[in-house]
Amino acid sequence: MGLIVRIRKRFSFLFKWFFKKDRMKIGIYGPPNAGKTTLANRILRDWTGDVMGAVSNIPHETRRARLREGVKIEVDGKSVVLDIVDTPGLATKIDFHEFMKFNLSEEEAKRRAKEATEGVIEAIKWLDDLDGVLLVMDATEDPFTQINVTIVGNIEARGLPLLIVANKIDLPNASPARLKAAFPQHPVVPASALKGLNIDSLYKSIAERFG
Amino acid sequence: MEGVQLNMISKDRLDRMASMEKIRMILEEVKSGRIVVLETGLTPEEEAKLIEVTMLEIDHENFVGIEVESYPQKSRGFFERLFGKTKGRLTVIGPANRLKTLDKKEDLITALVQLGEG
Numbered sequence: 001m002g003l004i005v006r007i008r009k010r011f012s013f014l015f016k017w018f019f020k021k022d023r024m025k026i027g028i029y030g031p032p033n034a035g036k037t038t039l040a041n042r043i044l045r046d047w048t049g050d051v052m053g054a055v056s057n058i059p060h061e062t063r064r065a066r067l068r069e070g071v072k073i074e075v076d077g078k079s080v081v082l083d084i085v086d087t088p089g090l091a092t093k094i095d096f097h098e099f100m101k102f103n104l105s106e107e108e109a110k111r112r113a114k115e116a117t118e119g120v121i122e123a124i125k126w127l128d129d130l131d132g133v134l135l136v137m138d139a140t141e142d143p144f145t146q147i148n149v150t151i152v153g154n155i156e157a158r159g160l161p162l163l164i165v166a167n168k169i170d171l172p173n174a175s176p177a178r179l180k181a182a183f184p185q186h187p188v189v190p191a192s193a194l195k196g197l198n199i200d201s202l203y204k205s206i207a208e209r210f211g
Numbered sequence: 212m213e214g215v216q217l218n219m220i221s222k223d224r225l226d227r228m229a230s231m232e233k234i235r236m237i238l239e240e241v242k243s244g245r246i247v248v249l250e251t252g253l254t255p256e257e258e259a260k261l262i263e264v265t266m267l268e269i270d271h272e273n274f275v276g277i278e279v280e281s282y283p284q285k286s287r288g289f290f291e292r293l294f295g296k297t298k299g300r301l302t303v304i305g306p307a308n309r310l311k312t313l314d315k316k317e318d319l320i321t322a323l324v325q326l327g328e329g
Binding site for chain 1: 254255256258259262263265266267269271275276277278279280281282283307308312314315316317
């Protein structure tokens with residue numbers, strides 16, 4: 001990487017701190033099926049009355065990044081205006097056979113796999129145009145997945161503010177404490193985007209972190 | 212003797228390579244069914260680039276992606292963030308149909324290498 005590019009990236013968080021925008025572009029990131037679009041839908045429904053996109057239990061349901069501009073979140077007198085980017089799930093492998101387990105035909109599964117690979121690339125490209133990241137992790141799963149490690153590393157390298165959402169706390173085997181222990185250097189907010197559990201606390205953290 | 216070839220790349224060799232050179236080397240080895248062990252791993256930006264290029268290489272028949280095993284970055288102080296170079300940690304990369312993560316903790320990664328085609 002060129003020296004100038006490296007210096008620019010290294011000091012970008014200082015520039016962002018000094019010249020804080022009145023509107024932040026926030027990316028919702030995470031592995032497939034962590035609940036990114038469910039969270040985006042929850043935020044949009046609560047603050048705009050709209051939704052971001054369809055959700056399903058088949059991985060890689062979101063295969064194109066979606067942008068929703070001007071979402072105003074107000075909590076305890078503190079407000080923040082966000083442009084929210086719901087990104088496709090990041091993965092290091094995409095096997096169309098996995099989709100066939102959900103009763104998709106081979107043709108559909110291959111098409112979905114191809115679109116999913118394009119979606120991963122799109123999600124990575126978006127990282128360079130963001131002011132902050134909401135990283136959605138499934139609180140029922142092992143936090144040290146390669147995707148989580150890679151996303152956190154990239155956000156840290158770019159100096160972007162990060163808020164980790166320990167999602168799916170409505171499920172009995174959820175352990176937000178395990179996530180907090182895994183990434184102690186970043187704020188972690190337990191929540192259930194689906195059921196709306198602890199969602200007010202999440203909005204408060206969003207307003208504080210990105211406001 | 213039947214088995215899986217492991218290529219262990221030293222820090223010195225990695226330091227001499229440009230980012231894209233490392234990524235191309237890794238993908239060529241992995242697509243040939245070999246496991247690559249990097250003494251110092253990749254930077255987060257290189258990891259993201261590796262994922263990006265992997266996605267372009269997936270053909271949905273013979274190559275479905277990679278499995279990467281590495282430890283999280285150690286948290287760094289303010290001055291280290293400003294002036295320090297991000298260092299990667301020991302990393303193992305293999306074809307997704309041969310290398311499988313069994314368990315991953317902060318300081319221990321357990322993985323399985325399959326001998327035949329997965």
